[in-house]
Every structure is written in structure tokens, then in C-alpha cells.
Amino acid sequence: MPRLLFEKTGNAIWISHLDLMRLFQRSFKRSGLQLTHTQGFNPRPSVSIALPLSVGVESRCELLDFDLDGQAVSREEIKERLNAALVSGVRVLEVYEDGRKLKELSLLKCIVALEYDAGVPEGALAAIMKLFASASLNVQKKGKNGVVEQDIIPMIRSIQAYKADDHTIELEAVVCCQNPTLNPAQLCGAISRYLPQYQPDFSKCRRLELYDGQGNIFR
Amino acid sequence: MTELLQRLLPTVQKPARYTGGEYNEIKKDPKDVRVRIAFCFPDTYEIGMSNVGMRILYGVMNNMEGVWCERVFAPWGDMEEAMRREHIPLWALESQDPVKNFDMIAFTIGYEMCYSNIVNMLRLSGVPLHSNQRQGLKNMVFAGGVCAFNPEPLADFVDFFALGEGEEITPEIIALYDRAKTENWSKDEFLLEVSKISGVYVPSFHSHEYDGEGKLKAVTVREGTPAVITKRIVEDLDHAFWPTQMIVPSTEIVHDRANLEVFRGCVRGCRFCQAGFSCRPVRRKSADVLYRQAVETLEDSGNNEITLSSLSTSDYRELKELTDTLIPYCVGNKINLSVPSLRADNFSRELMQRLQTLRKSGLTFAPEAGTQRLRDVINKNLTEEEILTTCANAFSGGWNNVKLYFMLGLPTETDEDVLGIAELVYKVIKTWQANAVNKKRGLRVHVATAYFVPKPHTPFQWEKQIEPAEYLRRCKLLKDHFYSKSIEYNYHTPDLSRLEAVMARGDRRLCAVIEEATLHGARLDGWDEYFRYDLWLDAFKTCGIDPDYYTVRGFDEDERLPWDHIDVGCSKAFLLRERQRAYEAQITPDCRHGCAGCGANQLLKEVPCDA
Numbered sequence A: 001m002p003r004l005l006f007e008k009t010g011n012a013i014w015i016s017h018l019d020l021m022r023l024f025q026r027s028f029k030r031s032g033l034q035l036t037h038t039q040g041f042n043p044r045p046s047v048s049i050a051l052p053l054s055v056g057v058e059s060r061c062e063l064l065d066f067d068l069d070g071q072a073v074s075r076e077e078i079k080e081r082l083n084a085a086l087v088s089g090v091r092v093l094e095v096y097e098d099g100r101k102l103k104e105l106s107l108l109k110c111i112v113a114l115e116y117d118a119g120v121p122e123g124a125l126a127a128i129m130k131l132f133a134s135a136s137l138n139v140q141k142k143g144k145n146g147v148v149e150q151d152i153i154p155m156i157r158s159i160q161a162y163k164a165d166d167h168t169i170e171l172e173a174v175v176c177c178q179n180p181t182l183n184p185a186q187l188c189g190a191i192s193r194y195l196p197q198y199q200p201d202f203s204k205c206r207r208l209e210l211y212d213g214q215g216n217i218f219r
Numbered sequence B: 001m002t003e004l005l006q007r008l009l010p011t012v013q014k015p016a017r018y019t020g021g022e023y024n025e026i027k028k029d030p031k032d033v034r035v036r037i038a039f040c041f042p043d044t045y046e047i048g049m050s051n052v053g054m055r056i057l058y059g060v061m062n063n064m065e066g067v068w069c070e071r072v073f074a075p076w077g078d079m080e081e082a083m084r085r086e087h088i089p090l091w092a093l094e095s096q097d098p099v100k101n102f103d104m105i106a107f108t109i110g111y112e113m114c115y116s117n118i119v120n121m122l123r124l125s126g127v128p129l130h131s132n133q134r135q136g137l138k139n140m141v142f143a144g145g146v147c148a149f150n151p152e153p154l155a156d157f158v159d160f161f162a163l164g165e166g167e168e169i170t171p172e173i174i175a176l177y178d179r180a181k182t183e184n185w186s187k188d189e190f191l192l193e194v195s196k197i198s199g200v201y202v203p204s205f206h207s208h209e210y211d212g213e214g215k216l217k218a219v220t221v222r223e224g225t226p227a228v229i230t231k232r233i234v235e236d237l238d239h240a241f242w243p244t245q246m247i248v249p250s251t252e253i254v255h256d257r258a259n260l261e262v263f264r265g266c267v268r269g270c271r272f273c274q275a276g277f278s279c280r281p282v283r284r285k286s287a288d289v290l291y292r293q294a295v296e297t298l299e300d301s302g303n304n305e306i307t308l309s310s311l312s313t314s315d316y317r318e319l320k321e322l323t324d325t326l327i328p329y330c331v332g333n334k335i336n337l338s339v340p341s342l343r344a345d346n347f348s349r350e351l352m353q354r355l356q357t358l359r360k361s362g363l364t365f366a367p368e369a370g371t372q373r374l375r376d377v378i379n380k381n382l383t384e385e386e387i388l389t390t391c392a393n394a395f396s397g398g399w400n401n402v403k404l405y406f407m408l409g410l411p412t413e414t415d416e417d418v419l420g421i422a423e424l425v426y427k428v429i430k431t432w433q434a435n436a437v438n439k440k441r442g443l444r445v446h447v448a449t450a451y452f453v454p455k456p457h458t459p460f461q462w463e464k465q466i467e468p469a470e471y472l473r474r475c476k477l478l479k480d481h482f483y484s485k486s487i488e489y490n491y492h493t494p495d496l497s498r499l500e501a502v503m504a505r506g507d508r509r510l511c512a513v514i515e516e517a518t519l520h521g522a523r524l525d526g527w528d529e530y531f532r533y534d535l536w537l538d539a540f541k542t543c544g545i546d547p548d549y550y551t552v553r554g555f556d557e558d559e560r561l562p563w564d565h566i567d568v569g570c571s572k573a574f575l576l577r578e579r580q581r582a583y584e585a586q587i588t589p590d591c592r593h594g595c596a597g598c599g600a601n602q603l604l605k606e607v608p609c610d611a
């Protein structure tokens, strides 16, 4: 099945996962690209997005699988036509004939920006680096059966912390994104729990790249 | 978008409704714009974006050179709280600029329960509430929509009202404002000039006096301005502006589909129905124009569903021609076509089958009253036989779900009429037993009753609303006569409908009540999670206003009504005649069986009514 890589930035980050699917379905229709439909009582155009993105998170590496109904349209043309029909902030970067099996997707590179309105506190950077160097780090995770403790260290492949500007520390991390999944927001959660004095005023995440288990870029 | 707002958005529900940026949103460079309009819908984004009128006028205004119209909606409670906490004034979606910076602030008002939202939105914008507190041309507040047909409860807040359909009057108003701004007129000069545009009502030019009993005694009108204001209509819908490039919301809204208006007005004249009378005369659109607009709208928006809307779509004369071309197009393009308010006749039945709408919506009837006598009183042309025949057909086709809507408290209603509802529902169940193909699946009958609200510009505009306690007694009486487990009965609590009755027939003295209630937190009254009846009762008390005056008192036929100066087309003589016929339980045949002489045809200059 063909796959496309797209980014979600600007105002579009506030569009929810379900709404984004609807938005793509309509954009295909607007661009005259007929999608195949699911079978059943209430047929829906078949599009699926790999890793649902939380509302408010920016991404440059979203994957969407789709299937055109009988038309032969070049990858370049699909990209152009869709980009003319999408909303600002959602942009197709690349179209692929076929995607790899989704179950081979395993790692995500992301940035978590920690914003300190009064400036980055003295000692915060060092303390944060030390925190993520721990052998284990339990955070609370809300699951179906209530809140459970979860050790996040095994799910972090690499992490660096640096000062992006006077008010911001950025964590650049490669984390597991499938089986098991670490929500990058949990990195900030760990800081709030163990270093409450360095809890930022605001934090935001952005996704940068996807990899398979061997660290090769995943498409 | 400000950094602050960026931080608030993750904390509120459905943030996408506050950001704008949808497909087909119109952005202009403020440098090229002379008049900026904040077009406010006094309810949430999801409701407002489903409103066809707003979409039309958004297009009409933005089609004007030098004019930029942007959208504003009422924030949901969580966002409102954040805005108050962080001192963020209400903003418009397109530019994210504060409403208080706009030249004009327009409201479209579709139902009475959003009056508190109007005042609350002005407050959240930081704009002075009262017309006479706003000096100069800036922040000129005007309003339209069906509720403007009794504008008095909002008279203190709104500078002027535009009555009737907005396609033609709105550009006239804005062009005048443009000139006023360029030539530096005073607000009074502008209001005086704008009052000369047909269909414009400036409430500050009318002063009201009351007699000892509190009834409206006299209205003094400023010299050179009209005493009676006649609503505007568009005669030729085929050539009227229709936005084929509509905004496609990026988040789900209430009616998340393309929408095509097939005609305006209603030929039926059910005596309780405000829209039925105030939207006359009847004007059609041609099937070929509609087909073209449907295809353009669908192709531009990418929607996979379209609905043919109007007050009574099955009365559209060219429904067959239109559906004959539109159904194949929709089938070929995998688009769902829905035709609401179909009747129980043969053509509709056949059409329902072609559309397969039954499958989705089930059977829905609005007989409104339980006995034929009372249905004749209200002129609801739906017989028991029609209902039962349609049910029988549907049940033998496998359907097992029916919804029935009624009103309680209609004029002349007795307990016999109330029990007539139970009787009718019982017959529906019997019909199912006789016709059902699969009895094992069981039958569901949903019955809902609403508390009758007498509305201005209808033959029932003088009627009393029954006491809330009496309404509840009738609900209970009905409930006690539902014996079958198949019935699910819901009735509205009387509070909201009582308040609606006050606002619908209210006069200027209610402005103070609305201001007081909103000051203490009344807003989003149409939403159960926010409606607070106690705030309203307190406000009535504080302002010394008795709500019963507007509800259970009823109005005398020779009394001056607060909306008498608004002419929607139907004459008072006609409404009185209809009231008389109601008391005699005499029906008035629909316009297709002969013109009943309502008077609305006089609004037409070029074509006859319902041609």
C-alpha cells in the first residue's frame, strides 16, 4: 500500500488524530484522488496514520497509508495535488510506492522543550542530565487499570540535554514508540516528579524522525 | 497566535475550534482593508459552523473589496475561565486579533437561549455593553437572524438590527459604514443614515412607554425614521449569492457535511411555528442551479455527505428533477445524500428507499399533538392514518425503531388530548405487532414532549403559556398511561422553555435582566452543563420583573405588542384570522391548495408567491 510522509506544524498541531483522518479523506477528494473504501455497513475511505499524535505535538515524520481506487497517478503529482488541497500546517513531504511493515517501526527521535519563564535555573541542566543517567526511573502511567509505575530508562535509547536559549532546555531523545511505547511527555513527567525544583513552566514536544530497531530510518 | 494562547490550548477541550486555519478560511492583508467586521455567532464553533446563514454572509461580506469579515464564536466554559484568569480578550479566528479592535461587530441570532452569550461575548471582548456607552463608529454592533423579529430584549446592547435575509442588505450597510468612516461621521449621523436602509431598525430611535399595569402603551419614533420596519427578502434565489467555496472545518462540527438550501419559506402554516410564518413568502431555486451548486460545493469541499435543507424539503416542487440527477452523481462519487423532513406520501417513501435514509435515521414523526382535533387546531397536517401506514410499511420492511415528537400545553389542550398521545403510541405498537417480520428483535418507541412556547409573528403570539406545574402534571399523566416496555419517554424540564417564552415575547425591560444574569455567570444556556435557572430567577427578582407577565399572562388582542413595529410579511389580520380558526379547530389548507392571503406576497415585486 502506498505511504506518504507528512508534517504537522503551526495551527494544525491542534487537530486531533480522528479529525486529521477526516481532513485527509476530504483532501484526497478535493484533489480528485479517489480512495478505495472499507467494506461494510458504513463504507469509509481507507486511510490510516501510523502513530497517533497527541494534540499539541508538532511532527516532521508522520506516516499515512492510503490506497487509490484504480488511478495511476505519479508520486510527485499526488504530493502536489494533496498539498494544494490541505490546510496550512499539514504538508506532504514525500510519497512512497510502498511502505515497510508497520510492526518494524520501533524508535522515535523527538525533542522535548522545557520552558522556564524566569530563565533556566542554575544547576537545572546538570541535574537533568544526571537524572536520565540513572539506572532506572519510575514514572506513573495512566493505563486501562488505573495508574501504574513504569520504568522509562529501558525505553530511552539515547538522550541529550542542552540549553537552547536562556529560557529553554531541550531534551533530544530516541525512545521506543511501539511495544513498548514511551510517550515523550513522560520525560518531562520524570523531571516534575524527581526534580520538582526544576519543573518547567511549560513543555512541548516535537517528533523528528522514525527508525526501525536497528536505527535505520523507517518509511 | 500569542505564546500565552499556545500554552492555554493544551488545557482546554477541542482546541482546534479556537485556532482558525481551516480550508477556505479567508485571510486578507489588513493594509488593504478599510472595514473590518467581527462576525459573531453566539454559541460554540461546532454549532456556528453548522449554520448556513453564517456561511452565506461570511462569503457575501468577504466578497466586498476593502472589507474583511472574520469569525468569532462563544468559547466553551473551560476556555472562558482561562481567558478571564489570564485577561485574554475574545479574538477573531482568522487574524487572532481582539474583537475590540474591529470596526463592526455583527451577531446572527437564531434562538432566544443565546441572548446571554451575546452579552457575555461583548463582555469577554472588553467592549462596552450598552449602545449608548460606545462612542464613535468603532465597535458598531449590529444583529440579524430570526430572533431579530422581536429584537426588544436586546435593544440596549445592539446599535441596529438588520431584519430578514442578509444577502442584499448587508453589503448596503457595510458600504454606508465604509463611507461614514472615510468621511468621519459621528455615530448619530451614521445611525440616522443607516435607518433609511429598508429593513434596518435602530432601537435607540424608538422610545417605549408603559401604562400602570406595565403594558406597552406608546412608542415614540424619532423624526425622519421609520415607525414600522419591514424585513428584507431575496426574490431571486437562483441568482443570489451562494458560497460554493465554504470553509471546511478541521474539527468535527454538529452538521459535518455540505448543505444546500432548496427553497425558502414554508407552504404549510402550522400555527405554532415561527419559521413557517416569518420566513414567508415562498421562493424556490431551480433544480439545475441546485445541481450545479451541489456539484461545485462537493468538489470544492471534499465532503462525502450533502443534505438538502429547507423548512420542509419534501414540499420542494422540483424535488424529483433534482434527485433524479443528484442521486446518480452521489452514487458515482460515493457521497451520501440526505433529504430531511420527508413526509409520509408515496413519492417520499420511494425516495427514502432510493436514498436508503431509513437505514440511518429510522422513522421520525412530529405529530405535535395527540388527537386529530388538536392537530387541526395547530394546523398540523399529519393524520393518524398516514403515521400508521408509514409505520406498517417500515415494520414489514424490518424497521423496529420509531421516534415521535409532541408538544404539551398547546392552546385548547385538554387531558383527552394528552391521553391521545398515549393512544397513538399504543396504535403504533399494535401496528408493529401486526406487521413486524422479526418480533424477537423487539420494538423501540421514543416519545418526547416539549413545553409549548408561544412565538411572535404566529397565530399563537397572544396565547398563554401554561404554568410549569401544569406542564409537569400533563407529563406525569402521560407517563402514567404508557404501559409498554417498548416506550422510552423523555420530557424537557420546563425551566428552559419558560425562559425561552419570556425572551421570545419580551420587551426592552428584559435587557436589564439579561445584563444582570450574565454578570453573575449566565451563559451557554442552551447547554445542560451550563444552564443555571437560579441565576435567571435571581436576576428577575433584582430587576423587579415578573416572568409570568410574559408567559402565563398571555397578551390581549388589542394590546400593543413589543414586536408590532416589525413587519415580517404576514399581516396581523391574517394571524388573528388564523387564531380564530384554531379555536374552531378549522384547518387552513397549505399554499399549494390556494393562497390563504397571509400578505407575505406583497414583499415580492417580480414574481408571484410560490411560483
Ligand code: SF4
Pocket (backbone or CB within 6 Å): B266, B267, B268, B269, B270, B273, B274, B275, B276, B277, B311, B312
Ligand atoms: S411544516 Fe409546519 S412546522 Fe414545519 S416549517 Fe412548515 S410550518 Fe413550520
Ligand code: SF4
Pocket (backbone or CB within 6 Å): B267, B280, B281, B282, B591, B594, B595, B596, B597, B598, B599, B600, B601, B602, B609, B610
Ligand atoms: S401569500 Fe399566499 S401563497 Fe404566499 S405564503 Fe402567503 S398564503 Fe401562502
